[in-house]
Amino acid sequence: MPDTSARLLRLLSLLQTHGEWSGAELADRLAVTTRTVRRDVDRLRELGYPVHATQGTAGYRLGAGASLPPLLLDDGEAVAVALGLRTAAGGSVAGIEETSLRALAKLEQVLPSRLRYRVATLARATVRVGARAPEVDADTLMALADACRRHERLRFGYAGPRGDTVRQVEPHSVVNFGRHWYLVAWDGDRDDWRTFRVDRMRPRLPAGPRFPPRAAPDGDVAAYLARRLSVRTWACQATVTLHEPAGAVADRVWPGMGVVEAVDSRSCLLHVGADTPAALVWMITSVDADFTLTGGPPELADALRAQAARCLNAVEHASSAIGR
Numbered sequence: 001m002p003d004t005s006a007r008l009l010r011l012l013s014l015l016q017t018h019g020e021w022s023g024a025e026l027a028d029r030l031a032v033t034t035r036t037v038r039r040d041v042d043r044l045r046e047l048g049y050p051v052h053a054t055q056g057t058a059g060y061r062l063g064a065g066a067s068l069p070p071l072l073l074d075d076g077e078a079v080a081v082a083l084g085l086r087t088a089a090g091g092s093v094a095g096i097e098e099t100s101l102r103a104l105a106k107l108e109q110v111l112p113s114r115l116r117y118r119v120a121t122l123a124r125a126t127v128r129v130g131a132r133a134p135e136v137d138a139d140t141l142m143a144l145a146d147a148c149r150r151h152e153r154l155r156f157g158y159a160g161p162r163g164d165t166v167r168q169v170e171p172h173s174v175v176n177f178g179r180h181w182y183l184v185a186w187d188g189d190r191d192d193w194r195t196f197r198v199d200r201m202r203p204r205l206p207a208g209p210r211f212p213p214r215a216a217p218d219g220d221v222a223a224y225l226a227r228r229l230s231v232r233t234w235a236c237q238a239t240v241t242l243h244e245p246a247g248a249v250a251d252r253v254w255p256g257m258g259v260v261e262a263v264d265s266r267s268c269l270l271h272v273g274a275d276t277p278a279a280l281v282w283m284i285t286s287v288d289a290d291f292t293l294t295g296g297p298p299e300l301a302d303a304l305r306a307q308a309a310r311c312l313n314a315v316e317h318a319s320s321a322i323g324r
Contacts, residue, residue, distance in 0.1 A: 004040075007032070008040055008044065009072065010029075010030060011030060011040050012044060012072060014026060014030075015044075015051065015060065015061070015062040016062060016071065016072055020054055020059055020060070021060055021061070022059040023038070023060065024058075026060065049062065050063040050064065075115060078107070078115055079119055081107060082104060082108065082111070085100045085103050085104040085107065086104060086123060092134065092181070093135070093137075093138050093141060094136060094138060134180065134197075134199040135199065136198045140201060140202075140203060141174065141181065141198065143205055144171060144174050144183055144198065144203065145174050147171045147203075147207045148171045148172060148173055148174060150210065151170075151211055151212070152207035152208060152210050152211070153168060153169070153171075153207060153208035153209055153211055154171045154185070155167070155168045155203075155204045155208060156202055156204055157202040157204070158200055158201055158202075159200040160200070167189075167196070169183075169186060169188070169196075170185055170211045171183055171184075171185045172184050172185055172186065172193075172213075173216070174198070175222065175225050177222075177225055177226070177229065177256075180198070180199070182195050182196065182198060182225060183195070183198055183201065184221050184225060186214055195228050223259060226259050234274050234275060235275055236273065236275065236276060236277055236280055237271070237272070237273045237297075238271075238272055238273075238280050238293070238295060238297070238300055239269055239270065239272075239294045239295040240269070240272075240284055240291040240292065240296075241267055241268075241269055241291060241292045241294050242260075242267060242269070242270050242287065242290070242291050243266065243267050243291065243292070244267070244289045244290075245262070245264075245266060245268060246260050246262035248289075249268065249270070249287055252288060253287060258270050258271055258272035258283065270284070272284060277296075277300045277302070277303040278303050278307075280296065280300055280303070281300070281303045281304055281307050285307070
């Protein structure tokens with residue numbers, strides 16, 4: 001019996017980690033015959049696991065059941081889930097804090113001592129710094145994600161900078177960017193892509209009729225949102241050519257600062273936005289790379305010259321002081 005129980009757990013783990021297995025593959029992994037695999041599959045079905053036979057391949061796959069079956073996690077997966085639950089308990093999605101703590105308590109109760117120690121060590125050593133993000137409703141996030149997945153038109157009230165409005169869009173993606181959640185959607189009334197802060201939305205459900213999906217804006221939703229938030233919303237905008245490849249400078253450009261666009265193996269473009277030319281100078285020079293001014297307001301060139309003169313003057317005065 002112990003051998004059978006251990007084998008059933010091993011079979012369940014295999015079914016959970018891979019979409020579809022042939023009977024021969026399972027038999028080889030478990031070091032048993034295909035007949036034994038069939039009997040073990042029947043035992044799992046008797047225990048309530050929805051193991052489906054696949055047509056044409058004499059194989060099996062684990063389907064979705066009426067209730068959540070026990071999950072078998074390896075060490076790394078268990079630690080990742082525990083840390084994720086801790087993060088969710090103190091995150092910006094309203095209504096899931098208590099649920100996350102309950103799930104975390106259940107998980108930590110059954111963790112082996114070595115994993116409880118790892119999770120506790122990481123929790124004690126980790127400090128979250130930064131302003132608290134505006135809370136978003138978990139049901140709202142789920143409704144938006146479901147409308148994106150089903151390609152269903154969405155109508156919602158929106159508290160924008162110019163007052164409350166009612167919008168109707170074709171939702172594409174829900175994105176967590178910085179401290180906020182955003183919906184990226186096609187706005188038919190504006191005939192263009194738009195972004196909306198989720199914490200300012202009040203969806204009117206159920207969702208509307210389905211629509212044919214569109215390709216992601218700019219080919220990449222994350223890059224599109226970064227460009228919208230870091231460049232297009234500012235009064236002063238500029239583009240410089242950095243004389244290093246995009247991969248070399250990507251880590252020096254933080255989210256919301258600007259957008260890096262690859263050109264070739266030796267250079268890339270940096271698109272930035274700010275409220276003043278002086279602020280643009282600071283952002284561009286903070287990347288610590290040689291650059292050429294490609295586009296921007298005329299005042300930017302003057303601001304760069306003033307900064308260069310200021311730095312040169314500081315070095316000359318320092319040299320004189322050292323010489324004395």
